Amino acid sequence: MPQHGSDNRSGTPDMIAQVRPVHEAKDVATSGRVCVYALTPQGIALGSTLAAALNADLYIPQRLEETFSRTETASYPSPTTLFFPRLADAVGDNFAAYDAHIFIAATGIVIRTIAPHIRRKDIDPAVLVLDQRGRHVISLLSGHLGGANALAERVARLTGGTAVITTATDTENLPSIDTLAAQANLAIANLSAVRHINAAILEGTPVIVDDPHNHLKLSEQLSGIFIPSGSVMAEHASRLPRVYVTLSASAADTAAENHLILHPRILHAGTGCRKGVSGNKITAHLLAVLQEHDLPAAALRSLSSVEAKQHEQGILDCAAELRLPLHFYPAHTLAAVPVPNPSDKPLNAVGTPSVAEAAAITAATCYSQDISDPLPAESRTDQPAPDAHKAAAGGFSPKASFCTTAAGAPHGSPSRNSAMLIITKKADGNVTAAVAQEKTD
Secondary structure (H helix, E strand, C coil): CCCCCCCCCCCCCHHHHHHCCCCCCCCCCCCCCEEEEECCHHHHHHHHHHHHHHCCEEEEEHHHHHHHHHHCCCCCCCCCEEEECCHHHHHHHHCCCCCEEEEECCHHHHHHHHHHHCCCCCCCCEEEEECCCCCEEEEEECCCCCCHHHHHHHHHHHHCCEEECCCHHHHCCCCCHHHHHHHCCEEECCHHHHHHHHHHHHHCCCEEEECCCCCCCCCCCCCCCEEECCCHHHHCCCCCCEEEECCCHHHHHCCCCCEEEEEECCEEEEEEECCCCCHHHHHHHHHHHHHHCCCCHHHEEEEEEEHHHCCCHHHHHHHHHHCCCEEEECHHHHHCCCCCCCCHHHHHHHCCCCCHHHHHHHHHHHHHCCCCCCCCHHHCEEEECCHHHCCCCCCCCCEEEECCCHHHCECECCCHHHEEEEEEEEEECCEEEEEEEECCC
């Protein structure tokens, strides 16, 4: 039986487990962990091709191991291939470990196999089903949030087949609000409201949109469906469904059932700590700071610190827990950033008068200017955190980026007016945290 990474975390406070909702659509068509199951001799060739094209793991019944060895060709690079005795057991072990599952099998077999493992649409992986000739590529589960629809389109292009997509908004050539939110990098705070918004879109009922910074980019499209909140119609339409784009974490607590709350992912946390502080401690402190300021953890887009902390286990664990990209900046880069609370302590310890505040500002500035991963390969070192830091659901492992130019910019320092510090340095024992926000138009 193939085994996958287990959850190595222990003692995580309830606060950490509950504060950050995972209501963000996945782009499994171009990234994410994918596996392919080929259950017949005829399906093995197609499965091998797809696994190679999608950089996916290939699962084959043990009884077909000899068949696979005979049919594997040199036309495609060999994917990681695993053999299983029973499909039900393999899927049970794998279901939460992958972002997408592609079955070359009968739909009925797949439904019966995955049924015991389906939990909620916001956390279930994408599931696709193909016939063994690749003529029909069915998006079976998690079409929008899980990314199955987009993946089905890509797989259909690879096989020359047809993507079979049955979500109502897609069949009517209308946008779903969860897809629009994903495209705009917005996190969904109250998932149950999505169905009300999508139903209104299908019925042609106007949806009031309160999006002052136009994160959803709806101002120039579908004007007959989405109505700006400042319009006269909106002021007299209290019963219509609404979409609020806000950084208020408490907005979802009082929202009506047909009011959808979206959080723009434009916040960047900087952190510093003494050696040996646990990831739970760092995470709990950061979440408490956000909670104190009514800011949602789902709005976080990155975590940053000083390069001297690149091997600090607690920071790696925190990034993995919150499923955030992790950036480390050189001390001289952070030292050049004006901050409200410089200190001699970090200056003496790591060479910069500010870690948390300066790192948060630098990351927010880089992301604002689309240079979040700015350095050419020869001047940048990327390394994933160890497997032990992977979260069980999805196998997330943060990639640590070590930037070596001023503020991470390829052509000098970026303009610092493209970010603002919204939470100054907050300390709790041996941990500090600060939060900066990307500039919004």
